[in-house]
Amino acid sequence: MQLDHNQLRELITLLGESDIQELKLEGDDFRLELRRNLPAAQPQVVMQAAAPAVAAPVLPSTPxxxxxxxxxxxxxxxxxTAPMVATFYRSPAPGEPSFVELGARIAVGQTVCILEAMKLMNELESEVSGEVVEILVENGTPVEFGQALMRVKPG
Structure with missing residues (x-):
């Protein structure tokens, strides 16, 4: 699958006219992630390809x-931190054990929670390894973009 600049502009325009908050698209030689409702100072479109990464501005959205x-x-x-506005869940389903507990050791890539947005369950993977020293959000609580969910002592 190929994606040229005109198609990218059209995709951004369509995203701006819809209520879609996040879109991920992958081809054989690229990965495209579009996100809305980022703080005003950080609008972004990230496109990774075999060549160096290309960045383009996203249409402004309401901060x-x-x-x-x-x-x-x-x-x-x-x-x-939460990468999106969603509902925070500590376990994969009601009655099942939590992904992590206080004092647990986690590794990079390990699922630490589920964030539900628009009826989609998104597993949040850790980008750090270490010990979970604080869980800042109660199960089933709505969270905002950028809100701290847990604190980890790296190591």
């Missing part, structure tokens, strides 16, 4: 309110 403020963070901790 979302700032995520709820969390208490001061220790400098030695890394936050796992």
């Amino acid at each position: 979302s309110p700032a995520p709820p403020t969390a208490p001061a963070v220790r400098g030695d901790l890394v936050e796992i």
Whole structure:
């Protein structure tokens, strides 16, 4: 599958006219991710191809309110944040064990929670390995883009 600049512009225009918040498209030699409702300072379209990555601006969207403020963070901790507005779930289904617990060791790529957006269940994978020292969100709670979900002590 090939995607030229005109098709990319048309796709961005269609996205701007719809209520789709996130779109991922993969071809044989590229991966395209479009996201809306990012803070105003960070509009982005990321396209990775066999050649160097190409970035283009996204149509402006209504800025979302700032995520709820969390208490001061220790400098030695890394936050796992919500990449979208969604509902946070700690386990894959009601009655099943949580993906992670306080004190658990996690690895890069390990699923730490599910974020439900528009009836789609999105597994959130950790980008850091270490020990979970704080879980900041209650199960079934709505979360905002960029909101801290967990804090991890790398290692």
